Amino acid sequence: MPLKAYKYRIYPSDAQIVLFAKTFGCCRFVWNKMLEEKLQAYKKKERIPQDTPAKYKEEFPFLKEVDSFALCNVQLQLEKAFKDHFRNRKQFKLPKFKKKRDKQSYTTNNVHNSIRVDFEKSLLYLPKIREGVKIELHRRFDGKIKSVTVSRTNDGKYYAPILVETQNPRNKVVEPKSKSCGIDLGLEHFATVTNDLGSYKVEHPKYLHRGEERLRRLQRSFSRKQKDSKNRERARLRLARHHPYISNARNDFLRKLSKAIIDENQVVVVEDINVKGLLKTKLSKSISDSGWSKFLTYLKYKADWYGRTFIQVDRFFPSSKLCHRCGYKNDDLTLHDRTWCCPACGETHDRDVNASINLYYVGLGRPEVTPVERALVDDRSPNGLPKKPSRDEA
Numbered sequence: 191m192p193l194k195a196y197k198y199r200i201y202p203s204d205a206q207i208v209l210f211a212k213t214f215g216c217c218r219f220v221w222n223k224m225l226e227e228k229l230q231a232y233k234k235k236e237r238i239p240q241d242t243p244a245k246y247k248e249e250f251p252f253l254k255e256v257d258s259f260a261l262c263n264v265q266l267q268l269e270k271a272f273k274d275h276f277r278n279r280k281q282f283k284l285p286k287f288k289k290k291r292d293k294q295s296y297t298t299n300n301v302h303n304s305i306r307v308d309f310e311k312s313l314l315y316l317p318k319i320r321e322g323v324k325i326e327l328h329r330r331f332d333g334k335i336k337s338v339t340v341s342r343t344n345d346g347k348y349y350a351p352i353l354v355e356t357q358n359p360r361n362k363v364v365e366p367k368s369k370s371c372g373i374d375l376g377l378e379h380f381a382t383v384t385n386d387l388g389s390y391k392v393e394h395p396k397y398l399h400r401g402e403e404r405l406r407r408l409q410r411s412f413s414r415k416q417k418d419s420k421n422r423e424r425a426r427l428r429l430a431r432h433h434p435y436i437s438n439a440r441n442d443f444l445r446k447l448s449k450a451i452i453d454e455n456q457v458v459v460v461e462d463i464n465v466k467g468l469l470k471t472k473l474s475k476s477i478s479d480s481g482w483s484k485f486l487t488y489l490k491y492k493a494d495w496y497g498r499t500f501i502q503v504d505r506f507f508p509s510s511k512l513c514h515r516c517g518y519k520n521d522d523l524t525l526h527d528r529t530w531c532c533p534a535c536g537e538t539h540d541r542d543v544n545a546s547i548n549l550y551y552v553g554l555g556r557p558e559v560t561p562v563e564r565a566l567v568d569d570r571s572p573n574g575l576p577k578k579p580s581r582d583e584a
């Protein structure tokens with residue numbers, strides 16, 4: 191059954207804050223303890239042990255005081271981290287030891303109604319918290335609760351995303367107005383979009399830009415402060431308070447844009463921008479700020495959610511270099527050329543619009559535009575969704 195996460199803010203009492211802190215601490219303790227043992231075996235090239243947290247409880251009785259599902263989940267998360275690493279060593283580094291300063295959270299599962307929500311009283315019941323935690327239930331959900339992750343941000347707020355099994359998670363599906371949509375992601379504009387209705391450019395949001403300036407200033411001020419000083423702690427708090435503002439605003443922008451695009455189009459085509467490769471170059475700052483990879487993730491799962499097709503073309507597909515009118519390939523095009531004139535048919539192109547039109551054609555399945563690259567382009571798996579590990583990741 192499909193799962194959906196609902197994120198709520200919670201307001202724990204002083205006693206509950208103490209219990210949460212203990213649970214975070216125990217999870218960190220178990221993580222580090224298990225990691226140490228696994229790493230030792232790993233270094234000696236022995237079989238990596240898969241113990242349960244129960245084995246520590248005799249020696250460290252304080253572990254008995256906290257939610258035992260939270261500790262079990264630590265074991266599962268750690269085992270998954272190792273599994274990922276062995277599957278793909280390049281992409282998944284070995285897990286690291288956790289520090290107190292890291293983001294604090296624990297996940298607990300719903301077993302025999304151990305997690306419940308009272309919508310009338312605005313209370314969340316968790317294992318070891320019989321009286322319930324105050325929760326701001328800004329939206330209702332229907333379905334069975336699978337798990338809850340309690341987390342504390344580093345400016346002291348508490349959140350509890352609730353994972354729910356829902357019968358029909360699909361929100362109302364809108365009839366698409368356009369068959370295909372090509373999206374070119376850029377530095378000058380966040381995106382250039384072409385669909386049946388025409389082309390348009392999406393600007394980088396201005397407020398985000400200002401917020402990011404401030405973020406950079408706060409970061410600089412923080413790193414200038416002397417280690418372990420009061421000023422540094424103050425700067426850290428200022429930074430921590432500003433950070434969620436920026437990421438919330440950015441996520442909001444990305445979510446709304448991806449929803450609008452998914453609503454409007456049946457097939458959505460984007461370039462595989464090879465974010466990881468680009469991040470190593472000079473362009474890195476603006477790319478990480480512009481949130482491209484997050485945007486693609488949103489598009490992917492919303493497409494899945496609303497029954498649309500999402501296609502990511504191979505990054506060798508020359509979307510900017512092809513003349514959308516005659517198919518001529520301009521190999522001399524550089525990153526700095528914002529416009530170019532096709533020597534074959536004489537058409538003048540705006541670089542980004544031209545690229546998005548070529549991607550739009552891919553969505554329409556017009557092979558005559560890209561006779562050679564068509565094979566590369568078709569990255570679709572049989573169910574119409576993108577194949578998971580792309581060529582250059584594998």
Ligand SMILES: [Zn+2]
Pocket residue numbers: 513514515516517518532533534535536537
């Ligand atoms: Zn041309």
